[in-house]
Amino acid sequence: MDELDSAIVHHLQLDGRLSNRALAEKLGIAPSTCLERTRLLHRRGIIQGYRAQVSLSALNRSVQAMVATQIRPLRRDVVAAFEKSVTQLPEVVSVYTMAGSDDFLVHVTAQDIDHLHAFLLDHFTERREIISFRTSIIYQHLTNPVLGPLPPTTEQRP
Amino acid sequence: MDELDSAIVHHLQLDGRLSNRALAEKLGIAPSTCLERTRLLHRRGIIQGYRAQVSLSALNRSVQAMVATQIRPLRRDVVAAFEKSVTQLPEVVSVYTMAGSDDFLVHVTAQDIDHLHAFLLDHFTERREIISFRTSIIYQHLTNPVLGPLPPTTEQRP
DNA sequence: GTGATCCGCCGAATTAAATTCGGCGCCTTC
DNA sequence: GAAGGCGCCGAATTTAATTCGGCGGATCAC
Numbered sequence: 001m002d003e004l005d006s007a008i009v010h011h012l013q014l015d016g017r018l019s020n021r022a023l024a025e026k027l028g029i030a031p032s033t034c035l036e037r038t039r040l041l042h043r044r045g046i047i048q049g050y051r052a053q054v055s056l057s058a059l060n061r062s063v064q065a066m067v068a069t070q071i072r073p074l075r076r077d078v079v080a081a082f083e084k085s086v087t088q089l090p091e092v093v094s095v096y097t098m099a100g101s102d103d104f105l106v107h108v109t110a111q112d113i114d115h116l117h118a119f120l121l122d123h124f125t126e127r128r129e130i131i132s133f134r135t136s137i138i139y140q141h142l143t144n145p146v147l148g149p150l151p152p153t154t155e156q157r158p
Numbered sequence: 159m160d161e162l163d164s165a166i167v168h169h170l171q172l173d174g175r176l177s178n179r180a181l182a183e184k185l186g187i188a189p190s191t192c193l194e195r196t197r198l199l200h201r202r203g204i205i206q207g208y209r210a211q212v213s214l215s216a217l218n219r220s221v222q223a224m225v226a227t228q229i230r231p232l233r234r235d236v237v238a239a240f241e242k243s244v245t246q247l248p249e250v251v252s253v254y255t256m257a258g259s260d261d262f263l264v265h266v267t268a269q270d271i272d273h274l275h276a277f278l279l280d281h282f283t284e285r286r287e288i289i290s291f292r293t294s295i296i297y298q299h300l301t302n303p304v305l306g307p308l309p310p311t312t313e314q315r316p
Numbered sequence: 317g318t319g320a321t322c323c324g325c326c327g328a329a330t331t332a333a334a335t336t337c338g339g340c341g342c343c344t345t346c
Numbered sequence: 347g348a349a350g351g352c353g354c355c356g357a358a359t360t361t362a363a364t365t366c367g368g369c370g371g372a373t374c375a376c
Contacts, residue, residue, distance in 0.1 A: 031327090035364070136260070138254050139256065150248065188356065
């Protein structure tokens, strides 16, 4: 993970369909070299894959909410089952498993407020392991397009 | 946004680097047709772009946290300035602007707990518009790889 | 110091993909 | 029933991905 690898990762985060030739040119290296580097980043699991970013409104998902959820008992199997089943619901975008007073933050999308309400009644009110949930509407979700490497931890001089 | 468009969006969410030919074959259409469809999805803003998914640990970001933040005054300019400056910080992955008791959820990553603490002291404790923030560690963040279109709202028969 | 070895980079050749474009068929409209 | 428009197709062309043999610098043993 040297400078060159970081630059490749940087550019592919900005544009995952950047052609190998164009990327090589940006970095000032040969296409074959660039291809090999990029493949290695894959193989090492550093680049995990490529995804198209899709407009939520185009998918008829104009309402977003975060559902702070508590479940009991907090046993491994109950947690895993909750995560799995919830992630599979089409309205669910992502699930944060948390420390603290809330056990999960579930990011959900729906057509409108009525569907959000129906979704919660169908999938949260009903479940026995869920002992409470608080729903907050999301006005806006901004995402940082590029995550760079953070500097390694080094000992501070005293 | 017919069946075919949905299928294209579906496959490109799973693999943003799927070649046009392979995609066309999966759908049983000609490559030229597939290319035209995909380009239109772009032009219409339905496909917003492509991103490489990068391993957080490879970027030296092993610790994740959600910071529930309140700012005052809740004026348009103050909100916009907060969103902008926070999104630019390298530790910040995304910012949810919320209704409810918390004004924002800020998803942050750091090398370790010490850096997370330092980050919060540097960028949250200091800011005058932030009147409170609660930090919760994220154990795990699961993401739904594919978001399909939700069925349109239709009137229920009474 | 010197020779051997390894590793990563390069560039030409080959294979495969993206892109273009003219034409065909179907559906709509009048 | 004829005219027009739209979307799909497939061959031709352009561009990109991939392969692979070789070069050069760095490392290591002696």
